[in-house]
Amino acid sequence: MSTPTKLFEPYKLGPLNLPNRLVMAPLTRNRAVAGMVPSPLAVEYYGQRASAGLLISEASQVSKQGQGYQDTPGIYSREQVAGWRKVTERVHQRGGRIFLQAWHVGRISHTSLQPDHGAPVAPSAIRAKGKTFVGGTFTDISEPRALKLEEIPGIVESFRRGAANALQAGFDGVEIHGANGYLLDQFAKDGTNKRTDAYGGSIENRARLLLEVAKAVTSEAGAERTGIRISPVTPANDVSDSNPQPLFDYVVDHLNALKLVYIHVIEGATGGPRDIAPFDYGSLRKRFKGAYIANNGYDFELATKVLAANAADLIAFGKPFLANPDLVERLKRGAPLNTPDKATFYGGGAKGYTDYPVLGDALDAAQ
Ligand code: 8OZ
Numbered sequence: 001m002s003t004p005t006k007l008f009e010p011y012k013l014g015p016l017n018l019p020n021r022l023v024m025a026p027l028t029r030n031r032a033v034a035g036m037v038p039s040p041l042a043v044e045y046y047g048q049r050a051s052a053g054l055l056i057s058e059a060s061q062v063s064k065q066g067q068g069y070q071d072t073p074g075i076y077s078r079e080q081v082a083g084w085r086k087v088t089e090r091v092h093q094r095g096g097r098i099f100l101q102a103w104h105v106g107r108i109s110h111t112s113l114q115p116d117h118g119a120p121v122a123p124s125a126i127r128a129k130g131k132t133f134v135g136g137t138f139t140d141i142s143e144p145r146a147l148k149l150e151e152i153p154g155i156v157e158s159f160r161r162g163a164a165n166a167l168q169a170g171f172d173g174v175e176i177h178g179a180n181g182y183l184l185d186q187f188a189k190d191g192t193n194k195r196t197d198a199y200g201g202s203i204e205n206r207a208r209l210l211l212e213v214a215k216a217v218t219s220e221a222g223a224e225r226t227g228i229r230i231s232p233v234t235p236a237n238d239v240s241d242s243n244p245q246p247l248f249d250y251v252v253d254h255l256n257a258l259k260l261v262y263i264h265v266i267e268g269a270t271g272g273p274r275d276i277a278p279f280d281y282g283s284l285r286k287r288f289k290g291a292y293i294a295n296n297g298y299d300f301e302l303a304t305k306v307l308a309a310n311a312a313d314l315i316a317f318g319k320p321f322l323a324n325p326d327l328v329e330r331l332k333r334g335a336p337l338n339t340p341d342k343a344t345f346y347g348g349g350a351k352g353y354t355d356y357p358v359l360g361d362a363l364d365a366a367q
Contacts, residue, residue, distance in 0.1 A: 181237025
């Protein structure tokens with residue numbers, strides 16, 4: 001045993017007893033090739049990682065309209081629920097716990113993925129600079145249309161139904177995807193939301209959709225099984241806000257009132273620098289009575305330091321979990337980590353998905 005760390009101490013997350021403080025972050029893998037249904041390989045992939053304190057599934061669209069990239073799984077059809085059930089059963093058999101991440105991409109989509117090949121939907125008709133992955137290639141994101149006021153209850157309902165489906169599929173809870181420039185983040189931030197109705201303008205109005213969705217999901221899953229992911233300052237997907245601190249202080253105060261079990265906070269630029277913009281994450285930590293899951297660029301040392309300072313309860317690891325099914329064991333032993341292979345992150349089959357070796361395999365291979 002080297003550095004003393006809280007990383008391997010148990011944690012009670014609502015009704016769940018987590019054996020350690022490591023969370024597998026949601027990771028988009030684009031392998032749900034048949035009807036946006038998780039494949040048998042997904043069963044294997046999540047099952048291999050069941051020693052995490054908590055697994056969070058890859059982002060899963062709550063409706064066809066909510067899809068923005070090819071071959072991402074859904075949580076709106078009977079077949080998708082049946083596919084996910086096999087995943088949750090495997091994870092539970094292996095002694096793990098798993099939340100579903102419920103997603104609506106909003107404007108980050110392409111007409112070819114949309115119902116009737118229509119325009120993707122957004123708070124305002126502002127096209128995102130960027131590409132999405134469709135038809136096997138990177139393509140410009142399509143011009144969106146602004147959602148009509150009367151369409152908004154349908155969006156909330158799609159998240160509620162997604163949560164109900166997730167529970168039916170055997171998930172232990174639901175994480176609302178409120179981060180990374182997707183629909184709920186597009187509404188919350190003033191760079192993307194220019195509405196003049198009850199869902200635009202003031203902080204209260206811009207946060208309204210996210211909070212209505214949080215309320216709808218808690219009505220299905222229970223607050224003790226509902227978490228949310230936010231990314232106050234990320235520039236991901238061309239999103240921005242002129243004053244994120246009061247916005248996210250407000251959001252977190254209201255999530256606290258709804259008694260959500262956790263906030264999962266991407267600190268800095270998603271998958272990039274942690275110090276991209278000034279932001280007081282400690283303010284969110286202080287305001288929120290539930291668990292704080294910290295994410296973005298954590299390694300053993302930083303995780304140990306942040307847990308020791310009580311600045312977070314749990315730490316979410318993305319790429320390290322992708323490449324190391326036995327990440328918990330490796331960190332415990334101070335063993336070297338496999339390197340993630342970027343070429344196989346999105347799409348494909350078993351390669352770079354279910355074939356990363358665990359410690360014993362590496363020893364076997366060396367013999
Ligand atoms: C990478 C590629 C596609 C989608 C996110 C769901 O950033 C994603 C995503 C990541 O939250």
